[in-house]
Amino acid sequence: MKEQVIGFIGLGLIGGSIARGLKRADTNVTIMAYMRTRSTLEKAKEDGIVDVILNGIDESLSRCDIIFLCTPVEYNASYLQKIRPLLKPGAILTDVGSTKTNIHKTVTEMDMEEVFVGGHPMAGSENTGYENSTDHLLEKAYYIITPTAKTSPLQIERIRRIALAIGAIPMVLDYTEHDYSVAAISHLPHLVASSLVNLVRDNDNKEEIMRQLAAGGFKDITRIASSSPVMWEQICMTNRENIKVLLRKYIESLEQVYSDLENHDNTAIHRLFEESGAYRSTFSSQSRGPMIPEYSFSVDIVDEPGSISILSAILAAKGIGIKDIGLNHSREYGEGTLRVCFYDENSRKTAADVLKKHNYTLSK
Numbered sequence: 001m002k003e004q005v006i007g008f009i010g011l012g013l014i015g016g017s018i019a020r021g022l023k024r025a026d027t028n029v030t031i032m033a034y035m036r037t038r039s040t041l042e043k044a045k046e047d048g049i050v051d052v053i054l055n056g057i058d059e060s061l062s063r064c065d066i067i068f069l070c071t072p073v074e075y076n077a078s079y080l081q082k083i084r085p086l087l088k089p090g091a092i093l094t095d096v097g098s099t100k101t102n103i104h105k106t107v108t109e110m111d112m113e114e115v116f117v118g119g120h121p122m123a124g125s126e127n128t129g130y131e132n133s134t135d136h137l138l139e140k141a142y143y144i145i146t147p148t149a150k151t152s153p154l155q156i157e158r159i160r161r162i163a164l165a166i167g168a169i170p171m172v173l174d175y176t177e178h179d180y181s182v183a184a185i186s187h188l189p190h191l192v193a194s195s196l197v198n199l200v201r202d203n204d205n206k207e208e209i210m211r212q213l214a215a216g217g218f219k220d221i222t223r224i225a226s227s228s229p230v231m232w233e234q235i236c237m238t239n240r241e242n243i244k245v246l247l248r249k250y251i252e253s254l255e256q257v258y259s260d261l262e263n264h265d266n267t268a269i270h271r272l273f274e275e276s277g278a279y280r281s282t283f284s285s286q287s288r289g290p291m292i293p294e295y296s297f298s299v300d301i302v303d304e305p306g307s308i309s310i311l312s313a314i315l316a317a318k319g320i321g322i323k324d325i326g327l328n329h330s331r332e333y334g335e336g337t338l339r340v341c342f343y344d345e346n347s348r349k350t351a352a353d354v355l356k357k358h359n360y361t362l363s364k
């Protein structure tokens with residue numbers, strides 16, 4: 001990286017992970033940070049992540065080549081006016097907010113389009129705060145870059161290099177397209193998951209049978225309902241128009257399903273599952289999307305100590321490298337206990353043959 005001094009306003013999960021990733025990529029980079037919780041900054045300095053603790057938005061920021069706004073989405077825009085006079089020539093101001101329209105509109109109103117480049121690292125965790133940040137949280141995650149009308153190719157390239165340095169996958173999008181897309185694949189699903197959980201709560205019997213049975217697939221598909229209520233309230237309110245459009249479309253699709261069930265239209269119900277299954281099969285579990293194939297299979301193993309080690313040893317003995325391995329948390333859909341990913345199709349096929357010879361049961 002060419003940038004040597006990078007500032008952070010806010011140092012939570014995302015800001016902390018970016019800072020950690022930058023330090024891992026280049027130990028010579030100087031990182032300065034400001035947030036209201038002083039103890040967090042002191043811990044980050046103790047960790048060797050933050051070099052300079054800022055007491056506020058002051059002249060120290062004029063040293064920065066890039067400044068990251070990493071506060072909650074509704075607060076990021078409020079820092080623009082304070083930071084504007086402190087920017088040195090050539091410096092870039094960027095953010096990591098999950099919604100982009102509000103801050104882009106504010107940037108335009110303040111005539112700051114020449115110095116601002118929007119950003120959204122599409123990664124996260126159910127756990128928040130700097131204490132849960134890691135230097136690899138953003139690896140293989142899309143890092144969306146949303147330029148303004150006056151953003152130069154060089155400015156885009158500088159943010160792109162930041163994304164690559166922390167292991168993310170940069171993608172340039174118009175900010176309006178970004179907000180509409182994430183409303184569909186992220187914001188609406190959070191609302192749906194939360195409403196499903198409340199549906200079970202409100203309709204369960206006194207023995208709470210529904211809650212007991214929810215440990216499988218239901219728990220998996222509603223996992224995101226456990227996310228921060230404060231954060232998701234802010235996200236939904238700052239992207240409410242896009243969410244409203246897609247929510248209305250979703251309600252209409254559910255009304256159609258209701259009508260199909262009421263009319264005993266088994267063909268329509270079959271088509272619903274068939275079409276959704278076919279489309280979902282084009283998704284990749286890797287962040288790079290359907291263009292990059294995933295070479296993997298599920299393995300049915302006994303849940304006991306050493307079972308994963310034995311399987312790994314069998315493959316290692318044949319010189320087969322494993323790219324990734326993890327547990328399937330739901331067994332309701334016919335998958336094996338373990339998901340194993342490989343670097344290429346030949347490795348996948350060879351591994352499948354080897355494991356079958358050892359009497360393992362495999363599935364897609």
